[in-house]
Amino acid sequence: MQRIKYILFVLLLLRLAPAHAQVPLDSPLYKTLRTQDSLLFNAAFNKCDTVTLEKLLSDDFEFYHDKGGITSSKAAFISTITNNICSQPNRPRRELVDGTLQVYPLMQNNVLYGAIQMGDHRFYAQENGNPAHSRAKFVHVWILEQGQWKFKRGLSFDHQDKE
Incomplete structure (x- = not known):
């Protein structure tokens, strides 16, 4: 009986384990999401390209x-970037920390519908x-909407001041 419980426990753990691991760094999905990250921050944040x-x-x-609270709409987020980031005379600049980007596919019925990106x-x-x-x-949660990658949900947290 103990052995059956152990086997059931292991099967349960396997069932709860993630179905997909991080994609390889040279995969098309990783490269696409790295490009999306670059567009989001280099074009929109660093250069204030709101279009x-x-x-x-x-x-x-x-x-x-974690510092600025919830922004619950597309229009409010664009307004925050425009009024708080782009209006500063010494605008802040964002850079991805090399080696930290991870991408995980989101699948439904074996069809890619989005991805989780973190770093x-x-x-x-x-x-x-x-x-x-x-x-x-x-x-960041990116979703494929009509064949285009769209940034749907974002979390930014654990902000630490560095000298």
């Missing part, structure tokens, strides 16, 4: 930030004439 930002966001967008990023800025930076973690 590109609007195209990248899902109409059903939500963003959760660490650094933000550089000028504060009172002095350079400053911080580091944080992020998790």
Whole structure:
């Protein structure tokens, strides 16, 4: 009886284990999501290209930030970027921390419908004439909508000031 319980326990653990691991760094999905990350931050955040930002966001967008709270719409997020990031004379800059990006596929009936992207990023800025930076973690959910990758949900957390 003990052996049957053990076998059932192992089978349960196998059933609960993730069906998909992180995709290889040279896979098309990883490369696509790395490009999406670059577009999101280099074009939209670093260069304040709100036209590109609007195209990248899902109409059903939500963003959760450990310091800034919840942004529950696409329009509010674009407004926050425009009014808080792009309006600063010494605009902050975001960089992905090399080697931290991970991508996990989201599948339904063996068909890719989205992906989870996570990693660490650094933000550089000028504060009172002095350079400053911080580091944080992020998790993004990207969904395929009519063949286009759209940023649907975002988490930015564990912000740490660095010297």
